[in-house]
Amino acid sequence: MKILVPVKRVIDYNVKPRVKADGTGVDLANVKMSMNPFDEIAVEEAIRLKEKGIATEIVVASIGPAKAQETLRTALAMGADRAILVATDDAVEPLAVAKILKAIAEEEQPALVILGKQAIDDDSNQTGQMLAALLGRPQGTFANAVTVEGDKVIVAREIDGGLETVQLALPAIITTDLRLNQPRYASLPNIMKAKSKPLATKAPADYGVDTAPRLRTVTVAEPPMRQAGIKVADIDDLVGKLKELGVA
Amino acid sequence: MTILVWIEHDGTAVKDAALSAVTAATKLGAVHALVAGSNVAAVGSAAAQIAGVDKVLVADDDAYANALAENLAPLIAGLMGDYDAFVAPATTTGKNVAPRVAALLDVAQVSDILSVEGPKTFTRPIYAGNAIATVESTDAKLVVTVRGTAFAKAEAHGGSATVEPVAGTGDAGLSSWVGAEVAKSERPELTSAKVIVSGGRALKDADTFQGTIFPLADKLGAAVGASRAAVDAGYVPNDYQVGQTGKIVAPDVYVAIGISGAIQHLAGMKDSKVIVAINKDEDAPIFQVADIGLVADLFTAVPEIAAKL
Ligand SMILES: Cc1cc2nc3c(=O)[nH]c(=O)nc-3n(C[C@H](O)[C@H](O)[C@H](O)COP(=O)(O)OP(=O)(O)OC[C@H]3O[C@@H](n4cnc5c(N)ncnc54)[C@H](O)[C@@H]3O)c2cc1C
Numbered sequence: 001m002k003i004l005v006p007v008k009r010v011i012d013y014n015v016k017p018r019v020k021a022d023g024t025g026v027d028l029a030n031v032k033m034s035m036n037p038f039d040e041i042a043v044e045e046a047i048r049l050k051e052k053g054i055a056t057e058i059v060v061a062s063i064g065p066a067k068a069q070e071t072l073r074t075a076l077a078m079g080a081d082r083a084i085l086v087a088t089d090d091a092v093e094p095l096a097v098a099k100i101l102k103a104i105a106e107e108e109q110p111a112l113v114i115l116g117k118q119a120i121d122d123d124s125n126q127t128g129q130m131l132a133a134l135l136g137r138p139q140g141t142f143a144n145a146v147t148v149e150g151d152k153v154i155v156a157r158e159i160d161g162g163l164e165t166v167q168l169a170l171p172a173i174i175t176t177d178l179r180l181n182q183p184r185y186a187s188l189p190n191i192m193k194a195k196s197k198p199l200a201t202k203a204p205a206d207y208g209v210d211t212a213p214r215l216r217t218v219t220v221a222e223p224p225m226r227q228a229g230i231k232v233a234d235i236d237d238l239v240g241k242l243k244e245l246g247v248a
Numbered sequence: 249m250t251i252l253v254w255i256e257h258d259g260t261a262v263k264d265a266a267l268s269a270v271t272a273a274t275k276l277g278a279v280h281a282l283v284a285g286s287n288v289a290a291v292g293s294a295a296a297q298i299a300g301v302d303k304v305l306v307a308d309d310d311a312y313a314n315a316l317a318e319n320l321a322p323l324i325a326g327l328m329g330d331y332d333a334f335v336a337p338a339t340t341t342g343k344n345v346a347p348r349v350a351a352l353l354d355v356a357q358v359s360d361i362l363s364v365e366g367p368k369t370f371t372r373p374i375y376a377g378n379a380i381a382t383v384e385s386t387d388a389k390l391v392v393t394v395r396g397t398a399f400a401k402a403e404a405h406g407g408s409a410t411v412e413p414v415a416g417t418g419d420a421g422l423s424s425w426v427g428a429e430v431a432k433s434e435r436p437e438l439t440s441a442k443v444i445v446s447g448g449r450a451l452k453d454a455d456t457f458q459g460t461i462f463p464l465a466d467k468l469g470a471a472v473g474a475s476r477a478a479v480d481a482g483y484v485p486n487d488y489q490v491g492q493t494g495k496i497v498a499p500d501v502y503v504a505i506g507i508s509g510a511i512q513h514l515a516g517m518k519d520s521k522v523i524v525a526i527n528k529d530e531d532a533p534i535f536q537v538a539d540i541g542l543v544a545d546l547f548t549a550v551p552e553i554a555a556k557l
Pocket residue numbers: 013037038120447448449450474475476477478489490491492493494495505506507508509510511512513516526527528529532544545546547
């Protein structure tokens with residue numbers, strides 16, 4: 001079976017984002033960018049399914065600027081087979097991303113689409129669920145464990161109270177949570193090999209999708225700053241403060 | 249404007265997060281509530297008492313027993329002909345269902361709102377809460393999820409809404425519920441606790457975490473939370489994780505023990521009223537947000553604090 005993994009190029013999780021002075025967004029100039037961490041987990045899961053002989057081909061896709069090629073090459077170096085860049089310099093909202101992914105899925109007919117649960121820049125947590133709706137397919141979101149059994153996939157999901165298990169008919173959509181796996185690093189030989197793996201470049205218009213935003217960003221501001229407080233000298237001092245707070 | 253709020257429940261009681269979603273919805277217009285589930289007449293009656301709710305729709309069908317998104321989304325999308333907005337709590341279940349509804353309606357969802365600024369304008373956190381975006385929807389209908397800590401809970405009693413059954417849309421035949429492992433704890437729930445004691449990677453292993461963090465939490469009547477590192481290492485279950493991609497909490501007092509204060513962790517707790525940090529590294533970033541900091545080895549400090557309380 002084929003697996004499609006959408007990967008997004010985002011600010012590296014180690015970078016502290018800075019709001020632009022004019023309030024139009026977050027400053028991404030000269031900032032380290034990486035693959036969305038949840039998408040690394042998605043790529044890793046697809047590779048493990050291939051190593052188990054369940055998946056036969058892994059296609060990765062990214063909607064974003066030309067530089068998103070780097071993100072796709074990283075996925076190819078990890079072990080994906082083929083990449084599709086849907087090039088656009090506009091910020092594309094989850095609904096439009098889901099529509100493009102739907103068109104790709106209709107062309108590629110993957111048995112599984114594995115996405116991240118959330119992009120760490122917009123923190124939307126929407127795209128996988130939207131894609132599942134548009135395709136009329138089941139969704140196993142926030143996956144902690146994935147097991148393919150015949151024409152079904154069993155997904156253990158991280159939920160507020162603990163874990164829940166659902167069974168989905170294939171083809172299905174999965175979104176990854178942090179505990180699904182530990183993504184591998186690409187080895188140097190594999191990074192070299194990835195350079196010659198196929199990467200197709202398309203445009204949103206090729207899929208007939210209008211990417212005009214539905215949400216207008218009025219302004220982007222710094223959150224209220226918290227001031228650092230005091231350091232207490234010793235344990236008795238801390239105990240005293242806790243008692244003053246009325247919690248003990 | 250009339251708003252449909254999805255009432256999350258556990259089969260018998262309405263969840264606190266749903267009460268916060270009702271509060272957010274009342275800022276937009278008249279509120280109707282949807283209770284979907286199997287044998288949920290009692291939940292329907294409870295929802296009818298929530299202050300601010302005018303009408304309760306009850307969809308009683310086995311297909312809704314476990315809140316599967318594949319079954320709930322068509323039901324909700326079908327009802328939306330009569331509504332201008334759909335509002336759900338930003339819980340794991342709300343996050344699972346709402347975008348599926350939004351896509352069926354061809355609407356861009358506004359996730360995790362912090363405030364209502366106008367009929368179609370909201371603030372929401374982006375980049376792990378390092379920026380707050382004000383966004384205005386241009387869609388004909390709204391789909392919104394609500395951050396529970398940002399809105400007071402609606403009063404659970406005092407309302408007198410009418411209750412009306414609605415026909416279900418049945419089982420979509422795409423998914424089925426197999427089971428759940430939900431830990432029962434005597435402690436307060438993390439997202440509604442007044443005091444939280446959280447532990448990080450420094451706690452070494454599950455036994456050490458329990459032996460160190462739990463006695464202090466017991467003394468303080470606190471819920472227990474954890475950093476991602478502590479969860480990944482298996483000290484505590486996944487639902488203890490506080491942060492950007494875990495639970496968002498805002499207790500009166502948050503005690504962070506052996507937690508460095510990565511931005512992803514701060515994203516989940518920096519709206520706490522008072523933050524207390526115990527860390528042996530005086531330069532740990534957690535001290536930049538802590539109201540009260542103690543630089544100490546937690547393995548000597550925490551037992552001593554618990555003993556003195
Ligand atoms: C996509 C993504 C999502 C994430 N989401 C979350 C999230 O939701 N929540 C979250 O918490 N993290 C999240 N993280 C992880 C985050 O980046 C940090 O790695 C994590 O929060 C670190 O956990 P920690 O503070 O327990 O560990 P560390 O950073 O290792 O800190 C341990 C601290 O313990 C102190 N210490 C050690 N020994 C002692 C001692 N004896 N006494 C006192 N202090 C001691 C050290 O000085 C140090 O400050 C996410 C990361 C990614 C990439």
